[in-house]
Amino acid sequence: MNILIKSATIIDSKSEFHNTTQDLLIENGVITKISKSIKNPKNYEEIKLDNLHISQGWFDSSVSFGEPGYEERETIENGLKTAAYSGFTSVAVNANTNPIIDSNSNITFLNSKANNNAVNLLPIGALTTGSKGEYLAELFDMSTAGAVAFYDYKKPISNPNLMKIALQYASNFDGLVCSFPQENKISGQGVMNENITSTRLGLKGIPALAEELQVARDLFLLEYTGGKLHIPTISTETSVDLIREAKKKKLDVTCSVAIHNLYFTDDVLTDFDTNYKVLPPLRTQTDIDALIEAVKDGTIDMVTTDHNPIDIEEKKIEFDHANYGSIGLESAFGALQSIFTTKKTIDVLTKGKARFSVEQSPINEGSSANMTLFNPDTKYTFSKKDMVSRSKNSIFENETLKGKAYGIISNNQVVLNS
Incomplete structure (x- = not known):
């Protein structure tokens, strides 16, 4: 898995890049570079998402x-x-x-x-x-x-x-x-x-x-x-x-x-x-x-x-x-x-x-890519269309919520819900 994440705000108190907006290069499941701007000469897949935050x-x-x-x-x-x-x-x-x-x-x-x-x-x-x-x-x-x-x-x-x-x-x-x-x-x-x-x-x-x-x-x-x-x-x-x-x-x-x-x-x-x-x-x-x-x-x-x-x-x-x-x-x-x-x-x-006993992986260069991608500002009414589970017994149905996950990068895989 080789990808380039563009313009992501990093929320991770254990990272030296905490509270900054960076590009992240991930190669073979490892974060190889974090910088304000990273070029993409090898044409890796790019992830660009609205108000993207990662943790x-x-x-x-x-x-x-x-x-x-x-x-x-x-x-x-x-x-x-x-x-x-x-x-x-x-x-x-x-x-x-x-x-x-x-x-x-x-x-x-x-x-x-x-x-x-x-x-x-x-x-x-x-x-x-x-x-x-x-x-x-x-x-x-x-x-x-x-x-x-x-x-x-x-x-x-x-x-x-x-x-x-x-x-x-x-x-x-x-x-x-x-x-x-x-x-x-x-x-x-x-x-x-x-x-x-x-x-x-x-x-x-x-x-x-x-x-x-x-x-x-x-x-x-x-x-x-x-x-x-x-x-x-x-x-x-x-x-x-x-x-x-x-x-x-x-x-x-x-x-x-x-x-x-x-x-x-x-x-x-x-x-x-x-x-x-x-x-x-x-x-x-x-x-x-x-x-x-x-x-x-x-x-x-x-x-x-x-x-x-x-x-x-x-x-x-x-x-x-x-x-x-x-x-x-x-x-x-x-x-x-x-x-x-x-x-x-x-x-x-x-x-x-x-x-x-879950391994922690701070968002730093050289770390394994184990991260969540999210938008903290999305406001929406939670409904059945937001439920991926087979069963739909949600206590939060019809509640107004703030913030949505885009998905994850983990175990050398990318899983996004959009």
Whole structure:
């Protein structure tokens, strides 16, 4: 792959060309020259795009597809295409398939399906066999096959001793344990945030306490065992406070927040639109304010789309019975830019790489070309025509967003969506 990128504004704090507009020459997948103006005597393909900006490739720490088992929701091939069009060069893929990804051979299968793709697929293995929460899965074997973390997607580990053993065992090979922050005995049959809105709508609520108890428990266990813990998709003010205190104690803990939990309050549920049914549920403005501040000060380490395609048969039904989840890759950049500056948006879209063992490649001469191309100023109403996913269950449908990805350059390939 040999290309010449013309007049691109570089947003990369680790690059000596940060905040400057440059031409970039890429030969055989390596950035060979960065300069204000580069001629093209070898007639390489040129990329010239309106208001072109580039950054290090974006990373998402929680993406679900469907394959194997739920291909009607999403395939790996189309899921990775969706990621590329949305600006992501690496995605960590959850184990919520059929069968559950809980063995060396399952991890090998995922890797084989993503071979030679522009997007790096990083498999997350199940923490317990079949994600049933009873016995630890083959963590070390999955690690040797390429698993970057271990997580029973959206399924809390109810047995604290099992979580204790998981943290102790995984620390032997520097494994990253993820724990969904919900205590099911508290959340019960709840389907949305427990608040005045749930009372008004007559829907059973999930108290903030259900999340906070689990976060507190896992942090106590981490303090006892050591090891590495990642808490995905926190959603409450108190969860932020608990993790902030744990970091002051130098515990090895990171956390993420789903982009939609930074954007919507539970007030949007007044029409019982199941696209807004997500887990953890949408909370209050007080929670959102605390979450946004925690992203800004670094208490929350990364944002995630928590991309979860759900087919129409499981969404277009009564709210109580609808499945949780929303697609989010396609809307991620535009939604974040509605909340943060471009610089902060890029920071939170790349910051989680180190935690999930993703190689970072600053935009400098001699570096491998792993970058996202985007226009930060495009304003548009997000609609089904913007959705590349097979499933169209987007929480951001009809929202006015700011900023669009053009695509990516990664693994010696160019993938543009226009």
